[in-house]
């Protein structure tokens with residue numbers, strides 16, 4: 549027997565609708581990706597150098613129904629084929645979440661199918677099952693994006709996720725976006741910095757590794773000091789009238805970020821005796837982060853799983869995949885009057 553799950557994601561600037569097929573005849577549930585449609589409002593925010601919440605909500609409102617129609621068309625399905633709806637209940641921008649949650653409630657009520665409000669962060673982990681199959685229990689997840697930087701222990705993606713550490717200030721992707729602005733590269737800063745860094749020397753400038761002191765929390769991160777160091781370094785070079793070696797600055801900054809993220813993730817896996825690591829979120833697309841993670845995981849005997857970049861950034865497929873695991877686990881549905889929660893903790897995978 550199989551079921552079609554629709555996933556709706558609107559927590560930030562991507563309107564995503566995904567469709568998956570859940571087959572749960574015997575043993576581990578199988579989840580197959582049927583469609584993954586995303587409408588991004590990133591260009592509308594580019595000139596502000598960051599996401600403008602009101603602009604994002606309006607864009608979601610315009611994109612919601614067309615994106616759902618496109619997903620159904622891609623999968624060759626109609627609305628009546630949908631057996632359950634999952635939607636991001638949080639964390640995220642309040643106004644943006646509201647659009648997806650309202651749409652999900654309308655679809656669920658109109659189709660008379662179960663509704664599940666689910667956690668966006670858990671979705672970033674669940675998406676990996678679309679590519680690499682069932683997740684070993686437990687596994688360690690490193691989530692790195694413009695909005696989050698977290699180390700999670702995942703005992704069961706549908707029911708038991710524990711935060712081991714998170715950023716105390718900027719998210720990793722936010723640091724990329726801010727440093728890009730400082731060196732004069734466009735928003736979002738990750739891809740252009742990644743490109744510039746390929747031509748630079750990662751050892752040119754010794755930027756600080758935040759939160760790695762003996763008295764710091766072992767699995768928390770801090771990137772705001774690093775961003776300030778880059779700004780100070782550029783100011784000093786400008787005062788001396790020297791040309792700015794943008795490629796070297798980008799490579800050295802990127803090295804500092806990748807070094808801290810992989811060092812702490814591997815240390816957490818070792819501390820908790822976990823043999824599999826999943827890296828997800830927009831920054832997982834970073835070439836140096838994945839290369840260094842591969843190197844260090846291999847040396848430590850840890851299996852590394854990184855979903856393809858398209859699935860790492862925000863999308864509806866990740867919410868559909870999580871929805872499928874929630875359905876397979878036979879968890880209670882969310883009531884039609886549940887609320888979006890911009891600060892939903894990662895330990896709450898489904899909202900009741």
Ligand code: KG4
Pocket residue numbers: 560692693694695696720721722724725736737738739742829830831832833834835860861862
């Ligand atoms: O997951 P995502 O699409 O959205 C959320 O923030 O939830 O992540 C976007 C972030 C941006 O900050 C962007 O600069 C960063 O991911 N990013 C990268 C790369 N591609 C995207 N950072 C480093 N290297 C990349 N190649």
Ligand code: ZN
Pocket residue numbers: 668672693695829861862
């Ligand atoms: Zn995200």
